[in-house]
Amino acid sequence: MEFNLNKMIRPHLAGVKSYQTLRDSYINKQAVYLDANENPFGQFNRYPDGDPIQLKKILAEINQAKTENLFLGNGSDELIDLTMRIFCEPAKDSIMIMNPSFVMYEIYAKMNNVKVEKLQLNSDFQLEKEQFLDTISKSQAKVLFLCSPNNPTGNSIDDLEFYIQNFKGIVVVDEAYIEFSPEDSAVKLLNKYPNLMVLKTLSKAFGMAGLRIGVGFASAEIASLFIQLKPPYNISSESQKLALEQFNNIEQIQNNIKFILEEKKKLKEGLDQINEVVKIYPSDANFFLIEFKDAQLIYQKLLGKNILTSLRHPNLKNCLRISVGTAQENSELLKVLSEIK
Known part of the structure; x- marks a missing residue:
């Protein structure tokens, strides 16, 4: 499909540079850290890894993905918020969501002054294809959020790929509950659809809600964009450490x-x-x-x-x-x- 990522990004973000740190280059070396105005004393005195490579490697392996397609957030909530901040111009652009679905999509849209268009689910909590095609033909929505399995209804969305391939903007498939589902993850579709993002979390099936770690998968271009524009140290040292310990007992x-x-x-x-x-x-x-x-x-x-x-x-x-x-x-x-x- 024809998809131009540069046309999707808010124009003023094109020249924004990420926060630069030398730490990643010295992570496995005995170095004297005098660069970040930290207190030299204390159990948690150092900033965490800005790009937790070891954790990303484990998550990539579990999800049969490449590390360059992966980015992390302080919970999936941060990634949902960032999606709107990266792609949606306040007071101009809109997102499209299912109704009913996860309430935080609409809450973050309101926080970012982004309009919300709703796709009504039928009595089985499924999307209607003809209604969907008719709605998007009249819509300028930049981002479509598809929660599958859906929260709060619990069901998976039938023929998910149909909606991914027919939406011209960014499609975010939220798979917070996918590990409980018999359905395949949409991560396997990343190579097929350059506009696709898949969100997962360690909060549900992995039992780490208190660590606040959200996981995003997308093309290398989209993943690098999120890494560039996220807060510099968004996953705490303890969260990284404890998550790695949990994965030792998969x-x-x-x-x-x-x-x-x-x-x-x-x-x-x-x-x-x-x-x-x-x-x-x-x-x-x-x-x-x-x-x-x-x-x-x-x-x-x-x-x-x-x-x-x-x-x-x-x-x-x-x-x-x-x-x-x-x-x-x-x-x-x-x-x-x-x-x-």
Whole structure:
């Protein structure tokens, strides 16, 4: 497909240079650091690696990608925000999102004074192809966000490639929950579509939400653009160190994912027996979107038992989003639900 990245970037960013540091060149050498006005004392006195090569190598290997196609953020949120700041002119450009979908796309658009165009999902929470083609034919949106598996609905988007190949701007496929899904990652499509970006996270399947590490994949040109324009030290030293330690036991991470999926099946069976449940929507993620007879009542009853669930999206009437927890947590949830009349 014909795609010109230079025409997508906000014009004033073309000449912006990234923050320059010598540290990366001396990372494995015994050097005297007198360049960054740091305190010479303290456990965390040095700035972290600006480009964590070792962590990127592991993530590239896990995702069968090249390190030059990879960039990191302080959570996926920073990468979503950066996407708009790099490609969208405030008060002029717009993004396109699915509705319902992850609320942070719209929140960051508002923060950046970027307009939002919405694609309404059908009753199965899928996009309609003809409606999509009609909408984009009248749209000037620069970026399309596709969350798959979608949050808060839990389903994967059918024929994802159709929407990637038919959108002329930047397509961001947000795969925060892909490790729980039977679907293939869109990372395999990077060589085919130069306008494609794929976002992942260590917060969900990898169990590192507290470390705040988002992972982006794109063409080498787009990846280098994000590395150039991101804050210089956006991943802390401790986050880098602890993430590397976690990846030393990748088998445990894989076992945890397997356990969550097994518990998910048991939780579904238990929820099917709850009288107040109207519908449990299909999910490829580590959560269920559940319609109740009275979601507000259920939410408050659970809260009264110190069980927190999500009642946030205005388009999902009488629905709660409930994560899969430990066996004990899931059992406690089902017990409380079974007692609600």
